[in-house]
Amino acid sequence: MKTTLTALALSGLITLPALANTQPTNEEARSIAQQFGGELKPALQNSMKNGGGPVPSIAFCHSKAPQIAYELAQKTGWKINRVSLKPRGATATADNWETTVLERFNAKLAAGTTVKGMEFSEIVTENGVQEFRYMKAIATGNVCLKCHGTDIAAPITGAIHKLYPNDKATGYVKGEIRGAFSFSKAL
Numbered sequence: 001m002k003t004t005l006t007a008l009a010l011s012g013l014i015t016l017p018a019l020a021n022t023q024p025t026n027e028e029a030r031s032i033a034q035q036f037g038g039e040l041k042p043a044l045q046n047s048m049k050n051g052g053g054p055v056p057s058i059a060f061c062h063s064k065a066p067q068i069a070y071e072l073a074q075k076t077g078w079k080i081n082r083v084s085l086k087p088r089g090a091t092a093t094a095d096n097w098e099t100t101v102l103e104r105f106n107a108k109l110a111a112g113t114t115v116k117g118m119e120f121s122e123i124v125t126e127n128g129v130q131e132f133r134y135m136k137a138i139a140t141g142n143v144c145l146k147c148h149g150t151d152i153a154a155p156i157t158g159a160i161h162k163l164y165p166n167d168k169a170t171g172y173v174k175g176e177i178r179g180a181f182s183f184s185k186a187l
């Protein structure tokens, strides 16, 4: 029985109260970021290579990224999102706290800190509720430029604008901060 419950919890089908109620930590948030990136990036790369290239991969990202966020939230009890100063996704607009943190990440990058491992956490009070908030910067790599870069092919721009008429997530060069994972959990 115990094995079955653990297996279900790991598969994300149920959330064990014991897992959901532990105090949030940087380590836990870091591991969620690793799971998010570790699932999305290879799936995206596979879709780009074997799934018909960038145009179909836009629809792939559109459904896959929110799905991974939802499943991780169910599994861990955290609120899970990705945000940016130049957002594309429906939930990607940074709030005030996230904007400040993203600006700080950009300043650190400008001062020579590498993006890898750039993270920040803080206990904040939102509407009278104390929350542990965590962000981890996401770097722009080569593969990202097809859909977030400075010189995007017309069919790709068309496909992006169909799903995201207010898209701001272009104009990036390699090494810039594309956005960040943003997670929170009530204390």
Ligand code: HEC
Pocket (backbone or CB within 6 Å): 041, 044, 048, 053, 054, 055, 057, 058, 059, 061, 062, 063, 065, 066, 082, 083, 084, 086, 087, 088, 089, 090, 092, 138, 139, 140, 141, 143, 144, 145, 146, 147, 148, 169, 178, 179, 180
């Ligand atoms: C095939 C096109 C495509 C490629 C390649 C791509 N993205 Fe995206 N990206 C998207 C789409 C579409 C969304 C919106 C997803 C959604 O609706 O949640 C997005 C959203 C994001 C977001 C969330 C913030 C926001 O603005 O919505 C981040 C962060 C991000 N991408 C980073 C990357 C990184 C890093 C890479 C390279 C490893 C990359 N992307 C490669 C299409 C792409």
